[in-house]
Amino acid sequence: MSLIDRERGGGVAPAGPPAGGRRRPPSVAEVVRAVTDGGPPVRITGYDGSATGPADSGITLEVRTARGLSYLLTAPGDLGMARAYVSGDLALAGVHPGDPYEALALLKDELRLRVPPLAEALELVRGLGWERLRPPPPPPQEAVPRWRRLMAGLRHSRVRDSTAISHHYDVSNAFYERVLGPSMTYTCAVYRGPDDSLEQAQATKYDLVAGKLALKPGMRLLDVGCGWGGMVRHAAREYGVRAVGVTLSRAQARWAQAAIEREGLGELAEVRHLDYRDAPSGPFDAVSSIGLTEHVGVRHYPAYFGALRDRLAPGGRLLNHCITRADNRAPHRSGAFIDRYVFPDGELAGPGRLIGEIHDAGFEVQHEENLRRHYALTLAAWCRNLVANWDFCVGEVGGGTARVWGLYMAGSRLAFERNGIQLHQVLATRLTPDGVGDFPYRPDWTP
Structure with missing residues (x-):
């Protein structure tokens, strides 16, 4: 039959x-x-x-x-x-x-x-x-497979990283404005409750980062992978900090610097188009990395965290905020859809690997928390924004790219809800050569 x-x-x-x-x-x-x-x-x-x-x-x-x-x-x-x-x-x-x-x-x-x-x-x-x-040609939104990216250099070389970042972030600033909202913040927000607005939650996140870093007027902050300058502008505006941000996306750097000038923050804040490896040497009182680690590559963690350590003054604090696997045994590389359509060459490690690498780079890890559920709420809010602005977004980037974003954000929301992936903030300090630091006996920020 x-x-x-x-x-x-x-x-x-x-x-x-x-x-x-x-x-x-x-x-x-x-x-x-x-x-x-x-x-x-x-x-x-x-x-x-x-x-x-x-x-x-x-x-x-x-x-x-x-x-x-x-x-x-x-x-x-x-x-x-x-x-x-x-x-x-x-x-x-x-x-x-x-x-x-x-x-x-x-x-x-x-x-x-x-x-x-x-x-x-x-x-x-x-x-x-x-x-x-016979496989049809893929849609134009699809990046080439990993083996063909060797034409652009080894994985996580400077040239190849620049190409991967451009694929995802240089889509359209106007598109991102409609999806991300006024804060132009493309990282996990922090909700005090599910009824908080997206803007409230993003401000809470920046205040949480600032509190963990103990930012005060006159301090120097380096924000690597600064995106559209949200943390840089918030730190300068709300805490009187002299903040420098670096991003590998030209479109982000242009938008961020224009926003700094528009908000009258030019004397305190600056965003430069730079690879994190070329960031100013400092020393800085604090370093924040909010959503960059996912693009670095797990085997480059020692060099990455070493570069951040070297830019910190003794006693300075690092706040690393990134997506992780839910356990330490999961593969580092992302699945085919995420790799081809969203984050080419993106890699995630488990929280234990992340904390271990920070520790082994010469930091003393002081605090860690998992914001997994907060990212699910953030993604739901971004999807609502995309739905509300659908016609504009399609007109700006095309229907195919808009569908990529709806699929990616809704799928990521589901993954965070089901504990497929997590979001960890790790606070660490650089000690003096003789092991001295001024970190308080108990946390000095508001949880």
């Missing part, structure tokens, strides 16, 4: 062989049923008119083109789904593309994929035609 003979139901009517005795190719619905265990949890419709899955599902996954089916078949898993979705060949009805969180949660919880037995798989391929297994 063939696959097509026995995989009936789900809204696809049986069809015998047409005149001439040749069997028609399997429908999209039949392909879906062949590769799912127990059927899909959502309604799935095909460009050929076939359908499968619960008819009363509030969410429908639409395979709109033959190219979309080829994307799904030639790159099983998140990469094929992403290619089809970003290109518009796969659509989700029932959820907004700026926030497909509900659909992702349902698919993660209930979709069970299966690998058909060899004979069944071969029959399926023969019915579809071998040309269906």
